[in-house]
Amino acid sequence: MKKLAVITSGGDAPGMNAALFGVVKAAARHDIEVFGCVNGYIGIIKEEFMLLTEAELFKVIDVGGTILGTQRFPEFAEKEIQTKAVDILKKHEIDGLAVIGGDGSYHGARALSQLGFPVAAIPGTIDNDIALTDITLGFHTAVENAVDAIDKVKTSAASHKHIFGIEVMGRQASDIAIWAGLATAADGIIGTNNDWNLEKVLKGIKMSAGKSQIYILAEGAISADQFKAEIESHSEYKVHPLVLGHIQRGGKPSVTDRIMGIKFGEQSVNTLLEGRTGVCLAVQNNQIVELELDKVLHASNNKPFLPFVSQNI
Numbered sequence: 001m002k003k004l005a006v007i008t009s010g011g012d013a014p015g016m017n018a019a020l021f022g023v024v025k026a027a028a029r030h031d032i033e034v035f036g037c038v039n040g041y042i043g044i045i046k047e048e049f050m051l052l053t054e055a056e057l058f059k060v061i062d063v064g065g066t067i068l069g070t071q072r073f074p075e076f077a078e079k080e081i082q083t084k085a086v087d088i089l090k091k092h093e094i095d096g097l098a099v100i101g102g103d104g105s106y107h108g109a110r111a112l113s114q115l116g117f118p119v120a121a122i123p124g125t126i127d128n129d130i131a132l133t134d135i136t137l138g139f140h141t142a143v144e145n146a147v148d149a150i151d152k153v154k155t156s157a158a159s160h161k162h163i164f165g166i167e168v169m170g171r172q173a174s175d176i177a178i179w180a181g182l183a184t185a186a187d188g189i190i191g192t193n194n195d196w197n198l199e200k201v202l203k204g205i206k207m208s209a210g211k212s213q214i215y216i217l218a219e220g221a222i223s224a225d226q227f228k229a230e231i232e233s234h235s236e237y238k239v240h241p242l243v244l245g246h247i248q249r250g251g252k253p254s255v256t257d258r259i260m261g262i263k264f265g266e267q268s269v270n271t272l273l274e275g276r277t278g279v280c281l282a283v284q285n286n287q288i289v290e291l292e293l294d295k296v297l298h299a300s301n302n303k304p305f306l307p308f309v310s311q312n313i
């Protein structure tokens with residue numbers, strides 16, 4: 001094996017640069033060159049490759065985002081485009097590909113491996129919504145970022161006795177909402193549609209006797225604007241809606257995400273070197289394990305919750 005390629009794909013996640021460092025570091029031990037494809041799968045199609053060096057990546061292990069860039073490229077679901085990607089990778093004498101991304105990226109990775117190209121994937125998404133891994137790269141930092149922001153809102157809310165509906169990211173997953181809501185002792189966490197109960201929320205506000213109220217809303221359950229509209233159209237209360245947005249994905253990766261990124265990156269190279277393909281890495285019981293992409297993509301995402309917390313929050 002002489003040349004590997006790597007992409008970061010989907011939403012950027014803090015720790016992706018650390019993972020790139022891990023890839024390059026492990027590859028260097030075996031005299032393998034690593035090429036980063038710019039902006040995810042589209043970089044393969046556009047043949048935008050950049051040679052990655054350990055010295056360059058070393059400088060960014062503490063930097064959020066991804067130095068390779070990432071761009072949504074839905075056309076990669078088309079078989080013709082996937083076949084073209086394999087042809088291009090082969091033309092450039094690339095022997096294997098590491099894909100760092102979420103479940104959408106995993107679909108692309110599985111497709112390439114089914115076309116016979118060696119692929120290993122790393123779970124990189126702040127949403128924590130990949131099955132069979134206890135945690136995904138970037139989730140830890142995103143929760144820290146959300147908690148940091150909510151803590152700040154709380155002091156202002158308390159001063160004015162305001163009611164806040166704070167929307168956090170996660171697509172259909174409620175992990176960021178639950179972890180951030182628990183860590184800030186929020187007055188309510190709406191993680192799924194089923195958690196939304198207008199009467200309960202109105203009762204909670206009434207019982208709070210004019211104190212400030214913080215509700216954490218998973219974006220897939222209810223938006224901050226919907227929350228405001230529902231409360232205000234059924235009561236006299238005024239709600240401040242707040243969408244935390246991309247603050248959650250930004251900034252320095254946490255220590256956990258750095259270490260996890262480096263270890264995932266190194267292991268992806270070992271996996272490819274040892275000839276295993278169509279696999280993704282995962283964390284189970286504090287260990288990095290390898291799983292079939294196909295199995296992960298067919299499994300449902302029932303994560304264990306925090307220690308000491310039952311699912312019935």
Ligand SMILES: Nc1ncnc2c1ncn2[C@@H]1O[C@H](COP(=O)(O)OP(=O)(O)O)[C@@H](O)[C@H]1O
Pocket residue numbers: 009010011040041042071072073074075076077078101102103104105106107108109111124125
């Ligand atoms: N069904 C699919 N088949 C092949 N490639 C896909 C598929 N879904 C998504 N992708 C590729 O993966 C990229 C990232 O997927 P996306 O869902 O946006 O983020 P994530 O990987 O974080 O879930 C997409 O822009 C697209 O290039």
Ligand SMILES: O=P(O)(O)OC[C@H]1O[C@](O)(COP(=O)(O)O)[C@@H](O)[C@@H]1O
Pocket residue numbers: 010011012102103124125126127169170171219249
């Ligand atoms: O930055 P964009 O393209 O608006 O996407 C926002 C979405 O990306 C995420 O931050 C991360 O999602 P993915 O990792 O699945 O790409 C979601 O939580 C959010 O819904």
